[in-house]
Amino acid sequence: MPADPRAPASHCPELIGAEPSVAELEPVLARIGDRLARTLPAGLARLSGGDIPLVKAAPPQRASLDSLREEGEALSAYCLMNVDRDPDSLPLLAVFDAAPLFRLVDRAFGGPGDVPEPLPDTFPLSAELLLARLETGLAEALGVALSALDGHDDDGRRRVVPVRRDTSLRHLDPFPADADLLALALQVEAPDGGPWSVTLALPIATLAAITAPRRAPARHRRALPARPEQEPFASMPLEVTAVLVDMPLSMARLSGLRPGEILPVAVARSVPLRIDGRTLASGTIGEIDDRVAVQVTHAF
Missing domain, CATH: 3.40.1550.10 (CheC-like)
Structure with a gap:
């Protein structure tokens, strides 16, 4: 058969x-x-x-x-x-x-x-x-x-x-x-x-x-990583937030706020610069051309 x-x-x-x-x-x-x-x-x-x-x-x-x-x-x-x-x-x-x-x-x-x-x-x-x-x-x-x-x-x-x-x-x-x-x-x-x-x-x-025996991967030319100062990333707009004041307030104080009240605040010496909640740099508050500015002192 x-x-x-x-x-x-x-x-x-x-x-x-x-x-x-x-x-x-x-x-x-x-x-x-x-x-x-x-x-x-x-x-x-x-x-x-x-x-x-x-x-x-x-x-x-x-x-x-x-x-x-x-x-x-x-x-x-x-x-x-x-x-x-x-x-x-x-x-x-x-x-x-x-x-x-x-x-x-x-x-x-x-x-x-x-x-x-x-x-x-x-x-x-x-x-x-x-x-x-x-x-x-x-x-x-x-x-x-x-x-x-x-x-x-x-x-x-x-x-x-x-x-x-x-x-x-x-x-x-x-x-x-x-x-x-x-x-x-x-x-x-x-x-x-x-x-x-x-x-x-x-x-x-x-x-x-x-x-188990493993073959080494074939060598090939590595692609260069994209640089942030080049397209398509260079012109991408990003919203950068400078946190000048971060102060805690109790619920009782917050509910009692009235127009004209003054809240004493202290601007930190090191102001964090954030994108989407992540701190990328920090700096100090200053002034340039009659406008408030931040001088970057440290970048992560």
């Missing part, structure tokens, strides 16, 4: 290769941890005023979403990241416990590193801002560490991008519930404070894809 021409092709494992096992991927994650221990301190130093911390990577451990939930504190921050720029591929997870974050925030404001008792249900804005900076520094160091695996230069460097963050691992839903994970704990010892840690959890599929 002749073979069905529609039958799917069958390839022998020797030709297509097999996915690496968990035992083979553990040393890969260990090398990533060693690389992070060397590259992450420089990024964290920018958060601590220049003091370079010591980072140590623990041996990789097998994990699951359930084990991460059980080991986390009552309040933890779970940050989903993606390797490279495809939003649907190569996810990984960073886990930050709440207590160390509150200690870092308290020290940043000159405190001794106190932690609120009991822990709140959510992170305040100050902790959210610190989390964003920690995520950025970790993502940059991870990109360097992952690129070192296959020896690519800047043109082929892997990018790690924070995607979203949540205090509930169930709501974040980063991976399938039954996904096999490898976890890497990074212990950070700051010179002026107690130790803290961050845990990275990578699905086996992500690690397998990272270790």
